Structures are given as C-alpha cells and as structure tokens.
Amino acid sequence: MTKIVQIYEGKAKKVYTTENPELYIVDYKDDATAFNGEKKGTILGKGVINNRVTNHLMKLLEKNYIPTHFVEELSERETLVKKVTIIPIEVIVRNIAAGSLSKRLGIPEGTKLSKTILEYCYKDDALGDPIINNYHIDALGLATPEELAIIAKYSFEINELLQNYLKDLYIELIDFKLEFGKTTDGKVILADEISPDTCRFWDSTTGEKLDKDRFRRDLGGIEDAYKEILKRLLGE
Numbered sequence: 001m002t003k004i005v006q007i008y009e010g011k012a013k014k015v016y017t018t019e020n021p022e023l024y025i026v027d028y029k030d031d032a033t034a035f036n037g038e039k040k041g042t043i044l045g046k047g048v049i050n051n052r053v054t055n056h057l058m059k060l061l062e063k064n065y066i067p068t069h070f071v072e073e074l075s076e077r078e079t080l081v082k083k084v085t086i087i088p089i090e091v092i093v094r095n096i097a098a099g100s101l102s103k104r105l106g107i108p109e110g111t112k113l114s115k116t117i118l119e120y121c122y123k124d125d126a127l128g129d130p131i132i133n134n135y136h137i138d139a140l141g142l143a144t145p146e147e148l149a150i151i152a153k154y155s156f157e158i159n160e161l162l163q164n165y166l167k168d169l170y171i172e173l174i175d176f177k178l179e180f181g182k183t184t185d186g187k188v189i190l191a192d193e194i195s196p197d198t199c200r201f202w203d204s205t206t207g208e209k210l211d212k213d214r215f216r217r218d219l220g221g222i223e224d225a226y227k228e229i230l231k232r233l234l235g236e
C-alpha cells in the first residue's frame, strides 16, 4: 500500500489516502506542540517511538476485543489504518490527579482519585478544546447517546487493560487521551494514537515523568524518557 494524496497535516502526524478507499496511512512526525500550539519544538526520534508504541498498544487492545483502526505497521513512522470519521471529542481518562484537573479543581498533582474520571473535550483547536459534558455532546450532535455509551465503555475497558499491562513494566498510568471514529459502516472504533504524547506515564518506583510533560514543563531528558518507554514496552 502506498501514499497517494496527503489529506491532512496535524501537529504530530500527516494523513494520506491510499489505493484502498477504506484505508489511510498515518505518518508520525518529530514535531511537538503544547498549550494548544503556543509552544513548539522537535523531539528527535519521537515519531518513530510514538508509531511503534501506539501500534504495540493497539494490538494489545485488539487482542482484548477493543476494535481499533490499526491495520499494519508499514515502516518506522508509517502505519496503515482504517479510515474513520473522527468523532470530535477528546476523551480524557484519569486515575491520578495531574495537569488541568489539578489546576481546575485544586487537587494536588499525584493524588490518587477514588474512582476513575472520564472527561470529554470538544476537539476544536480554535476554541482550545473546551471541556464539555454528555448534554453538550447530545445537543451539539457530536455523538448519539448510544455512541457515547460505547465510547465510555471502551474507554474504561482500555484503562483497565493498559493499567494492568503497564503496572508490570513499572509504569503508572496517570491519565491519557483517546479519540474514536466511525467507520464507513457506522462502527465506533478507537483511532489516533496512544503514546507518551497523549498519556502521562510515571515510573512507579521513582515517580519520574516519562512523557510529554518533560517538554511542556522544560524538564529536560525528553528523548531519553520516550526511549525508556519504547524499551520497557518493546524491549528495544
């Protein structure tokens, strides 16, 4: 399968059509942005790591009956995926308080939440991805209540599967973002990526941050942190 036309260039990936109208190729870049594009930089080797980590985790989810867009890894940075219409909702799953939740609710970062929290944000860069609830989603027609119920069910299941898998690698899953899409036959499946760009991973023994917060907060050692995640997950 080869790239035909680039249909989209985002902050972290490019998306291409292929000979097959049902399939796209995503190409992961080293570009990094934070704070809705205000902070820009490059993380050398990030595209390769995010591609491989995402595919590794999507395969794990597929094995556990979560439908995903993953089809085949084509190269270090390129993956063949099922084409979907992205549902414009960013689903945030939180196990431990951090980032915007800590700021918004005054809960110190690192506080274990007594229950997993799901949040929805409206995927709209111009609006800064504002937080919304199920009533907004219904009123704005972003997803039907039935679709949202599936999204929530998958999100909790994905959280359980990833938490359990990562625990054995001494990685604590603090929070993460998911995107879902609809296939041409109307099925809701997991799309986009699951990587150190979109998850908070803390070393469970030292508490060291092994994710994009090192870039957001200028903590240094960003490339090494991403490499460490690749090493623990894929053994390389």
Ligand code: ADP
Binding pocket: 008, 009, 010, 011, 012, 013, 014, 015, 024, 069, 081, 082, 083, 084, 085, 086, 179, 181, 191, 192, 193
């Ligand atoms: P952003 O759009 O936030 O800058 P990226 O640089 O990661 O993000 O761009 C990738 C884009 O491709 C995102 O908008 C994402 O929603 C979209 N996408 C991810 N997977 C698929 C898919 N299987 N089919 C269609 N679009 C997808």
Ligand code: UDP
Binding pocket: 090, 092, 098, 099, 100, 101, 129, 175, 176, 177, 197, 198, 199, 200, 212
């Ligand atoms: N996240 C993401 N993309 C976004 C917003 C958040 O991947 O556009 C991820 C982020 O990496 C973290 C989780 O979602 O793992 C929760 O992020 P938060 O709301 O705390 O936002 P932040 O602190 O990044 O502004």
